[in-house]
Amino acid sequence: MRLLLFLSIPFLVIGQQTPEKKEQLFIALYTVGKNWDAEKPPNEQTHFKEHSSFLQQLRSDKSIAMGARYGDTGMVIFKAMDLESAKMLINSDIAVQNQLFDVEVHAFAPFYKGCIE
Numbered sequence: 315m316r317l318l319l320f321l322s323i324p325f326l327v328i329g330q331q332t333p334e335k336k337e338q339l340f341i342a343l344y345t346v347g348k349n350w351d352a353e354k355p356p357n358e359q360t361h362f363k364e365h366s367s368f369l370q371q372l373r374s375d376k377s378i379a380m381g382a383r384y385g386d387t388g389m390v391i392f393k394a395m396d397l398e399s400a401k402m403l404i405n406s407d408i409a410v411q412n413q414l415f416d417v418e419v420h421a422f423a424p425f426y427k428g429c430i431e
Contacts, residue, residue: 337393339379340400341422344388347413365409377403380430391422
């Protein structure tokens with residue numbers, strides 16, 4: 315009996331290891347902020363070029379799964395470890411910090427995998 319207990323210890327230890335945390339999907343919803351100048355086109359807005367560079371870097375890092383616009387809202391679906399780090403990432407955008415855009419970040423849990431390419 316003692317031998318059986320002794321031999322099962324490695325399996326008990328392995329079974330109790332914390333599973334590795336996996337990246338999750340989040341959605342950032344962008345609307346124009348208080349510093350958006352309605353008289354100027356987007357490419358002439360202060361911090362717009364930096365915003366574009368920020369998103370390009372996220373694409374290069376393979377963090378962005380998809381981006382789109384609908385109506386006056388822009389959306390980016392991206393990967394992060396948790397909601398806090400997702401918010402920190404999006405809020406590091408200088409255009410968000412300078413209120414060119416207002417942004418909401420939410421967990422994104424698709425229930426149907428589509429075929430957008």
